[in-house]
Amino acid sequence: MADRIYNFSAGPATLPYEVLTQAAKDIVNFNNTGIGLIEMSHRSKEFMAVAEEAESLVRELFSVPDNYKVLFLQGGASTQFAMVPMNLLSKGRTATYLNTGVWSKKAIKEAGLFGNVNVAYTSEESGFDHVPAPSDLTLPADSEYTYFVSNNTIFGTQYHEFPVSDAPLVCDMSSDIMSRKIDVSSFGIIFAGAQKNIGPAGATLVIIRDDLLSKTPDTVPTMFKYSTHADKGSMFNTPPCFAVYTIGLVMKWLKNLGGVDAIEKLNREKAALLYQTIDDSQFYKGHARTASRSFMNVTFNLPDPDLETKFIQEATSRELNGLKGHRSVGGVRASIYNAFPREGVETLVEFMKEFEKNNG
Numbered sequence: 630m631a632d633r634i635y636n637f638s639a640g641p642a643t644l645p646y647e648v649l650t651q652a653a654k655d656i657v658n659f660n661n662t663g664i665g666l667i668e669m670s671h672r673s674k675e676f677m678a679v680a681e682e683a684e685s686l687v688r689e690l691f692s693v694p695d696n697y698k699v700l701f702l703q704g705g706a707s708t709q710f711a712m713v714p715m716n717l718l719s720k721g722r723t724a725t726y727l728n729t730g731v732w733s734k735k736a737i738k739e740a741g742l743f744g745n746v747n748v749a750y751t752s753e754e755s756g757f758d759h760v761p762a763p764s765d766l767t768l769p770a771d772s773e774y775t776y777f778v779s780n781n782t783i784f785g786t787q788y789h790e791f792p793v794s795d796a797p798l799v800c801d802m803s804s805d806i807m808s809r810k811i812d813v814s815s816f817g818i819i820f821a822g823a824q825k826n827i828g829p830a831g832a833t834l835v836i837i838r839d840d841l842l843s844k845t846p847d848t849v850p851t852m853f854k855y856s857t858h859a860d861k862g863s864m865f866n867t868p869p870c871f872a873v874y875t876i877g878l879v880m881k882w883l884k885n886l887g888g889v890d891a892i893e894k895l896n897r898e899k900a901a902l903l904y905q906t907i908d909d910s911q912f913y914k915g916h917a918r919t920a921s922r923s924f925m926n927v928t929f930n931l932p933d934p935d936l937e938t939k940f941i942q943e944a945t946s947r948e949l950n951g952l953k954g955h956r957s958v959g960g961v962r963a964s965i966y967n968a969f970p971r972e973g974v975e976t977l978v979e980f981m982k983e984f985e986k987n988n989g
């Protein structure tokens with residue numbers, strides 16, 4: 630690992646080292662078949678076994694009930710912004726959205742192409758520095774679904790209590806999927822681009838309740854119907870083979886570590902180290918309100934933009950990489966997903982204290 634540095638990138642993001650080294654071997658020669666993993670037919674018995682294992686590990690580790698399908702699709706989370714309303718919303722009908730950042734705004738725009746959108750909550754006026762508590766919300770039951778983003782990657786906010794809705798809950802969990810234990814049965818659809826917490830870019834995990842598969846209008850093209858992929862076990866066409874395989878490896882890594890409960894504990898500890906450093910200082914200021922703080926993306930500012938630039942430059946020279954905040958908010962963002970090591974957080978905390986001493 631001598632050649633590795635700490636990578637705080639928001640996505641694609643750090644993967645476990647043993648996953649990378651295993652993948653590097655298998656790309657060239659998978660299981661001594663003499664064929665590389667990414668050269669193999671997706672219908673070969675070798676790859677079918679890889680895909681089945683990835684799905685069953687996702688089910689096991691995330692406690693996915695039997696009446697849900699687990700799909701590996703393409704097009705990223707952004708394609709889901711359109712695919713959800715394409716399948717569940719039609720002209721004259723309404724879907725409810727909670728607007729807590731850039732990703733929910735993009736999803737709201739897409740939904741408007743298919744039906745009415747009721748934005749039941751927005752935190753835009755305060756710079757998306759928080760998410761609503763259940764008691765802040767009045768959610769209509771006659772909506773086709775209620776849509777929210779569990780972790781706002783750019784702003785560093787996260788729901789610690791999910792909305793309660795009679796309409797099916799649809800959740801973009803791209804940046805906190807499998808980082809904590811959740812009750813899948815309270816959701817209609819959960820989706821996530823793989824590249825933050827569970828694998829490389831290229832696969833989108835979709836977990837969908839069976840009864841929602843039959844709601845799709847006939848006019849929806851085959852590839853965009855959830856039922857197409859559900860009926861064929863995500864093998865209607867060529868799946869994102871390498872990404873699905875790598876998700877399987879990440880799941881094995883997670884299982885060895887003790888599963889979602891164990892990673893949740895580690896994630897909370899990592900985030901607490903950073904938030905404690907921010908709270909103990911007059912120099913660093915967290916972007917998110919305390920109750921909405923994300924355990925995955927820790928966002929903060931320094932007293933002025935010049936100091937932020939200097940901070941990021943010096944951090945980079947110390948092999949603390951990828952700390953620049955998203956271009957829409959500036960400041961610093963430390964993305965510390967499942968595979969990001971605790972030692973990297975400790976190194977950042979030491980650097981923050983030293984930088985404050987020298988520049989505060």
Ligand SMILES: *Cc1c(COP(=O)(O)O)cnc(C)c1O
Pocket residue numbers: 640704705706707708732778780781782801802803804822823825
């Ligand atoms: C990164 C991200 C997306 C976009 O994912 P793509 O796979 O690039 O389309 C959507 N939602 C959230 C919450 C994200 O963090």
